[in-house]
Amino acid sequence: MLKQRIITALILLAILLPALFYPSPEPFCAITLLLIVAGAWEWGRLNGYGHKGALFMAFDCLALCLVSWRLGLLVRPQPLLWAVAGGAWVLAGAWLLRAGVAGWPRIPKPVRLVGGLLALWLAWLAVAQARVIGINFLLSVLLLVWVADIFAYFAGRAFGLKFTRARLAPSISPGKSWEGVWGGMAGVVLLAFAWVAADAALQAGVASFYTRLAARGWWLLLIAVLFMAAMSVVGDLVESLVKRSVGVKDSSGLLPGHGGVLDRVDALLPTLPLALMLASL
Numbered sequence: 001m002l003k004q005r006i007i008t009a010l011i012l013l014a015i016l017l018p019a020l021f022y023p024s025p026e027p028f029c030a031i032t033l034l035l036i037v038a039g040a041w042e043w044g045r046l047n048g049y050g051h052k053g054a055l056f057m058a059f060d061c062l063a064l065c066l067v068s069w070r071l072g073l074l075v076r077p078q079p080l081l082w083a084v085a086g087g088a089w090v091l092a093g094a095w096l097l098r099a100g101v102a103g104w105p106r107i108p109k110p111v112r113l114v115g116g117l118l119a120l121w122l123a124w125l126a127v128a129q130a131r132v133i134g135i136n137f138l139l140s141v142l143l144l145v146w147v148a149d150i151f152a153y154f155a156g157r158a159f160g161l162k163f164t165r166a167r168l169a170p171s172i173s174p175g176k177s178w179e180g181v182w183g184g185m186a187g188v189v190l191l192a193f194a195w196v197a198a199d200a201a202l203q204a205g206v207a208s209f210y211t212r213l214a215a216r217g218w219w220l221l222l223i224a225v226l227f228m229a230a231m232s233v234v235g236d237l238v239e240s241l242v243k244r245s246v247g248v249k250d251s252s253g254l255l256p257g258h259g260g261v262l263d264r265v266d267a268l269l270p271t272l273p274l275a276l277m278l279a280s281l
Contacts, residue, residue, distance in 0.1 A: 032127050040057050047116070079280040231274055
């Protein structure tokens with residue numbers, strides 16, 4: 001399993017890194033589009049579609065993204081769209097976690113399908129716009145989610161249930177603890193302040209997500225990164241809730257050793273639109 005994970009990760013990096021650092025954003029946008037379309041196929045399967053139905057879901061996602069690209073939305077600021085998307089993720093995420101695993105099947109299937117399609121489309125549009133803004137900006141958002149996940153893992157392993165008696169969401173993801181969440185938040189705060197200092201020292205041409213917020217006040221930076229870390233946990237839990245409701249461990253086997261695309265991008269689905277929302281305030 002570990003060997004598979006490493007090989008898959010190396011292949012993905014070999015594809016994504018050259019595209020990310022290519023002078024034009026188009027190659028990176030195209031590759032991430034393929035990943036999001038694969039995620040749409042997985043979403044169809046998770047919601048009871050067979051092979052043809054899941055392919056139709058993937059085609060819908062591809063068409064929606066391509067139309068957005070053709071209309072120039074990747075280079076056009078969309079503050080209202082990101083405000084609506086961010087608010088929807090906060091409200092829907094809170095409702096879904098409150099309803100729990102048992103509440104998911106009670107949501108009408110068309111609502112689930114459309115909701116997932118819109119979430120995937122918004123995530124792709126957000127990551128594409130972030131790449132258009134600049135590599136420094138995009139990486140600062142991606143690293144926030146990854147650092148939150150890494151710090152949460154090690155904090156959970158070291159301090160889980162030592163300060164609290166209840167787990168974070170035992171019916172959804174029994175392995176997660178509140179101590180892990182706090183560890184993830186501590187990690188992103190350290191990352192944010194270090195990145196702002198690095199931007200200043202290196203005189204980065206494109207401001208990172210953190211520097212943009214710090215320019216409006218350190219208090220805003222602190223609140224924003226804590227909020228983003230919390231929403232990355234929401235994204236992770238929502239996908240876990242869906243998988244548990246249908247009795248599967250992974251969203252698919254497209255990425256050997258890692259599960260599916262949705263398993264790798266679940267925490268990014270809410271945080272990418274929210275990053276664009278906060279950056280466009």
